[in-house]
Amino acid sequence: MSRRIPVSARVIAAVGAGLGITLAAFAFLSKQSRGDAAATPAADAAVAAVEQYSLAGLIVKVRLSERADDARLIIAPSVDGKPVTQGVDVRATLTRPLGSPQTLRFVTSGSELVSDQAIAKPHVFDAALDVSWQGKSGVFAFARNDGAVVLSAQQMQTGDIALASAGAGEIVSILQLPGEIRFNDDRTAHVVPRVGGVVERVPVTVGENVAQGQVLAVIASTDLADRRSELLTAERRLAAARVAYEREKSLWRERVSAEQDYLQAQVQLREADIAARSAREKLAALGASASAHALNRYELRAPFAGTIVEKHATAGEAIAADSNIFTISDLSTVWAEMAVSAQQLGAVRVGRQATIKAAAFDSRSTGRITYVGALVGEATRSGSARVVVPNPDGVWRPGMFVDVAVEAGRIAVPLAVANDAVQDIDGAPSVFVESKKGFIAQPVTTGRRDARTVEVVSGLSAGQRFVASNSYLLKAELGKLSASEE
Structure with a gap:
């Protein structure tokens, strides 16, 4: 037995169902209409990101194709469930937060209308869809916010x-050049004993850091013994000459001796003083003191603080006065030397900043160009340039290959x-x-x-x-x- 449902109940149920679907599908969208359009959005919950509008019996579904390289707006108009494209005029205007508005026209593609332009990413825009159908028109608004990152x-x-x-x-123009780390020649010394002799003791070794004035080697030298003996003799003669001078001076004042004796004593004092001073300066030139105890003992000392990078002295070895027995370098700064082609020399100038990066490990430092060679090699057709590199931690070791980035201009x-x-x-x-x-x-x-x-x-x-x-x-x-x- 059929039961008649009151008309009012059927209307309420239909409205409720339609309202529920609408809220579920379009809670995040805004819609508006103008003119005589019935801008009543309906929903198709089975299709994500689909807009649906009604205009004088025409159902208009709108979606954005998800092809990343060619995304387009697609319109699917229908009447009573049947596709209709003839007589439907659609125009869309996209307004982005960034950039100028984009106006889209639509062309027929099968049972749908496809925008004549691709929609570039990001798909963040407000859209106004202008639809005309059988003398009716309406403007429907919706928005896409795919890809906007919101942060508090x-x-x-x-x-x-x-x-x-x-x-x-x-933009700083950078010139990349190959380079090599070398000793800072301004802070590198080849230490020679300046006296010949036999090495008695070497208290330091290669790689050791030494302080200025620290003893590097002890040498027994007959040459030094002769020099010290010469100084001691000269100092004793000076003392005797000073006593004789004072005596003759006193006698001359008392009219006991002749003036000639006094003048002769004065000359002898001056000659003795010159001889003593000469002997003292000869020792000083050797870096030796006027010790009266060990006349042949010579202590070779470091000229400045640094690292011993070469050692050519062993206990018992005979050495000459000009033997290079130690090389000391202050490695707190090193040089990065670069080969610069003739075409690039104009961009490499003294004072410009350079960044040095190790080819073997991840380390970099900055410095300034202090030297650019004036000559170009005949064989290589390149010149040389130099950067002083700070090296407080000893990371940069002579012999390492580096890449040098030189600021060539701005x-x-x-x-x-x-x-x-x-x-x-x-x-x-x-x-x-x-x-x-x-x-x-x-x-x-x-x-x-x-x-x-x-x-x-x-x-x-x-x-x-x-x-x-x-x-x-x-x-x-x-x-x-x-x-x-x-």
């Missing part, structure tokens, strides 16, 4: 995310950002730009770059606020959003 002030502070305004910058560019601001998003360089919808990964075209800065040719405007540091954190958040959507 606390997240910004925790991640140390800093913003900056896009503007002009400088180029002013109208728009530049820090290298850290640019991230690779879907294979394209992008900068996270601040907008009302959040931070948007804005694709950019980059140009020249240096170690810190990159030129932005297109995709970014002067004055736009962007993430200047730690932008990799936003890239990670964007990856999470993409994963959750999938």
